[in-house]
Amino acid sequence: MKLSNWLDWQLVAGCIVILVAAGIGVSSPSEYVVQVITLGALYAAVATAWSIAGGMGGLLLLGIISFFGVGAYVNGILFTKYGISPWINLMLGFLVAAALGRLIAALTLRFGLSEDYFAMFTVGISQVLKHLLLNWEYAGQATGIYITIIQDDFWMMSFVSRKPYLLIGLALLLGIVVITYLIQRSELGYRLAAVRLNNQAAEALGIDSVRTKTHAIVLSAGLSGMVGAFYSQFSTFIDPAQVFSLATNFEMLLGAVLGGRLTIIGPLLGSAALKPIQDVMRGLMGGGADALYLVFYGGLLVASCLLLPKGIAQYIQNWHKRHYAKSAPAEKQALAGEIK
Amino acid sequence: MSTPLLELREVTKRFRGLVAVDHVSFTVGAGEIIGIIGPNGSGKTTTFSCVSGFLVPEEGDILFEGTSIRGHRPSDIALRGVARTFQVVQPFEDLSVVENVVIGALRGGSVDLGEARDYAREVTEFVGLGPVAEQLAGSLTIPGRKRLEIAKALATRPKLLLLDEVMAGLRPSEVDLAIGLVRAIRDKGITVVLVEHLMRAVMALSERLLVLDHGALIAQGDPRTVIADEAVVEAYFGKAHAHA
Ligand SMILES: Nc1ncnc2c1ncn2[C@@H]1O[C@H](COP(=O)(O)OP(=O)(O)OP(=O)(O)O)[C@@H](O)[C@H]1O
Ligand SMILES: [Mg+2]
Numbered sequence A: 001m002k003l004s005n006w007l008d009w010q011l012v013a014g015c016i017v018i019l020v021a022a023g024i025g026v027s028s029p030s031e032y033v034v035q036v037i038t039l040g041a042l043y044a045a046v047a048t049a050w051s052i053a054g055g056m057g058g059l060l061l062l063g064i065i066s067f068f069g070v071g072a073y074v075n076g077i078l079f080t081k082y083g084i085s086p087w088i089n090l091m092l093g094f095l096v097a098a099a100l101g102r103l104i105a106a107l108t109l110r111f112g113l114s115e116d117y118f119a120m121f122t123v124g125i126s127q128v129l130k131h132l133l134l135n136w137e138y139a140g141q142a143t144g145i146y147i148t149i150i151q152d153d154f155w156m157m158s159f160v161s162r163k164p165y166l167l168i169g170l171a172l173l174l175g176i177v178v179i180t181y182l183i184q185r186s187e188l189g190y191r192l193a194a195v196r197l198n199n200q201a202a203e204a205l206g207i208d209s210v211r212t213k214t215h216a217i218v219l220s221a222g223l224s225g226m227v228g229a230f231y232s233q234f235s236t237f238i239d240p241a242q243v244f245s246l247a248t249n250f251e252m253l254l255g256a257v258l259g260g261r262l263t264i265i266g267p268l269l270g271s272a273a274l275k276p277i278q279d280v281m282r283g284l285m286g287g288g289a290d291a292l293y294l295v296f297y298g299g300l301l302v303a304s305c306l307l308l309p310k311g312i313a314q315y316i317q318n319w320h321k322r323h324y325a326k327s328a329p330a331e332k333q334a335l336a337g338e339i340k
Numbered sequence B: 001m002s003t004p005l006l007e008l009r010e011v012t013k014r015f016r017g018l019v020a021v022d023h024v025s026f027t028v029g030a031g032e033i034i035g036i037i038g039p040n041g042s043g044k045t046t047t048f049s050c051v052s053g054f055l056v057p058e059e060g061d062i063l064f065e066g067t068s069i070r071g072h073r074p075s076d077i078a079l080r081g082v083a084r085t086f087q088v089v090q091p092f093e094d095l096s097v098v099e100n101v102v103i104g105a106l107r108g109g110s111v112d113l114g115e116a117r118d119y120a121r122e123v124t125e126f127v128g129l130g131p132v133a134e135q136l137a138g139s140l141t142i143p144g145r146k147r148l149e150i151a152k153a154l155a156t157r158p159k160l161l162l163l164d165e166v167m168a169g170l171r172p173s174e175v176d177l178a179i180g181l182v183r184a185i186r187d188k189g190i191t192v193v194l195v196e197h198l199m200r201a202v203m204a205l206s207e208r209l210l211v212l213d214h215g216a217l218i219a220q221g222d223p224r225t226v227i228a229d230e231a232v233v234e235a236y237f238g239k240a241h242a243h244a
Helices: A006-027 A031-056 A065-082 A086-108 A115-134 A163-185 A187-197 A199-204 A209-235 A246-259 A265-285 A290-307 A313-327 B044-051 B074-080 B097-105 B113-126 B142-155 B172-187 B199-205 B223-228 B230-237 B239-243
Strands: B006-015 B018-028 B033-037 B059-064 B082-084 B160-164 B191-195 B208-213 B216-221
Touching (some): A006 A163, A031 A187, A065 A115, A187 A209, A187 B097, A199 B074, A265 A313, B006 B044, B018 B044, B018 B216, B044 B082, B074 B082, B142 B172, B172 B199
Parallel strands (some): B033 B191, B033 B208, B160 B191
Antiparallel strands (some): B006 B059
16 A cells, blocks of 8 residues: 555545545534535445446446435335345345346347446436335335334444434445446456446457446446435435435535546545535435436536536546656556656 | 468458468478568458457458357457557557556456456556556657557467567667567467568568468568568569569
8 A cells, every 4th residue: 555556546545535534524513414424425435336336337327316326215215124134235235236237238238338328328217216206105106114212222223312323324334435446446446447438449358348337337237225324224214216316326426526527536536525515405405306406416517517527536646646757757557647 | 280270271352352471381380480571551450350350351261279269259369369450559548557567467357356467557657657657648749659559469478479560669768678579479379470561660570471472372482581582672672673
C-alpha cells in the first residue's frame, strides 16, 4: 500500500471519509444528522456498486434501482413473513438481485442489444418490477411493507436508536469501496478496462466480452440488492413507488457520474456532495413531486456527462499525480491510475 | 499426412451482393511462414476476419488443428491459439503500452495477473517496446503502434499468428527491423500468415505465397514461381501487361 499509487490513495481517502462520517454521526445528538448520513452512505454505496458495471465496464446500466428495490423486498418479505434475520437477508438480497442481473445480461448481451436499447431496457425493467409489486397482494401491493421494531435485537438487526443503522450503513459502504478497489487491481479490472476501451480488440485477445460484462452486471446488481435489503430494515417501511423510484435511481447515478465513475472515490464523493442539494430540492419541491425531481436530476445527469465526463475525482487525480510526481520519481501506476 | 494447423475449405463470405471471399481453400502447416498478397479489396482482411471469428462465412468450413472453428466466438478462437493483428491498429489508448500487453497475456483471465504482468514485460521487450513500456498507448507513433499490435497478439501465446499489413507505413529501415521481428517470432515456433503489400518484405519472409484477386485464390506455391505467374501479373497490372 503506497500513497503514491492512485488506487491505494483512493482507498485510504475513502476510509478516512467514511470514518469521519461515522465520527460525526455517532457524536451528533441530532437524529436528523444521523438519518442524513445513513441515507447518504446508502446512496454512495449504490453509486459505488453501480460504477463496477457503469464505470469500469462502460455499460449503460441505467436502471440500477431495480436491484436495490428487489433487495429491499427480499428483506421486507422474509423479515416480516418468516422472521428471517436481516443479516441473512443481506446475502439473499445480494443473490436474488445478482440473479436478476444475470437474467438481464442473458437477455440483452447475447442478442447484441445496442447500447441505448440496453440502457432503456434496464430502466424499463425497474418499472415492470414496480407494477408487478403494485399488484402482488402477498407483498402488500401499493400499501407496501411495514417493519415494526419493538426492542433491541442484534441478530434481528433491530435497534431503537438510529445509530447502529448508521454504522451498519457505513460498514456496507466501506465493504463495497474495498470490493471496487480489489476489482480495479485484479484480472477482472483489466478485462473490464479492455472491454470498455475496445471491445473488438478485447475479443481478439481472448477476452469473452459477454462473460466479462455479465460479471460486472452481476456484481453491480448483487451489491445494490444488498444495500436495498439493508435499506428496508433501516427505513422500516417500503412500497413499490419508493424503492423503484426513478428519481432515486437518477439521484444515485448522478452521485457516481458527478464524482467520477472510473474511480473508487468518485461515486462516494459525488454522493456526499449531492446529499445537501437533494435535501434542498426536496424542501423546495415538497413531497410527491417525483416528476420534477426526475427532470432536474435527468438534466443534471446529462449536463455532468457532457461537462464533467470524468467527474470531480479527475481533479483530485490530477492533483495526486502532480503531488507525487514532485515528491517521488515516476512511480509505476496500477491500471486505473493510468486511466486519464 | 498429419493434420495441418489451419485449413480453409471452400470458404465464402459475401457482403450483400459482393463476394469478398470466394470459395477459398488452403492449408497452413505448423512452423510455416505464409504470405498472402492481392490488390486492394481482394479479400485478405476478410479472410483473416473469417479465421479469427469476427465474421462467419456463409459457406465452407475453417479447421484449426483439425477441429472446425467456424461460428465460434473470436475470444474462443483466440484462446485456442489463433492471434490476429488489425490492419487499422486497435490499441487500448488510455492504458500504458505494457498494460495493453498484459490484457493479451491474461489469456481471457485464465492466467494469474502477476504471471501475466511478467510475461507482458518480456513480450514488450521482445518486440522492442521496452523503452516506452510505461507510456500511454495512445501516444505511440505508427511503427510503435504496429509493434504494440504484434505484442498484444503474441502475449496470448498463439500457435498461429495472422499479421495484417504490419509493415504498412513503415520506413525502409523500420521494415528491416520488422522483418527481423517476424523471423524471430517464427523461430519461437509460432506459425505466421502474413498479409502484406510490400513485396520486399513478402519475398524476404514467405516460404509459400498465396494470391487473392476479387476474393478468389488465383495462385499459390513457391513465391518466385507465383509472382511470375501470368494470372498474378494480370491481376496486378492488367491484361495488356501480362501478354507483353
Ligand atoms: N464489413 C464490410 N461490409 C461490407 N463490405 C465489406 C466489409 N468489409 C470488407 N468489405 C468489402 O469486401 C471486399 C474485400 O475487402 P478486404 O478488406 O477483405 O480487402 P483487403 O484485401 O484486405 O484490401 P486492402 O489491401 O485494401 O486491405 C472489399 O470490396 C471491401 O469493400
Ligand atoms: Mg486489408
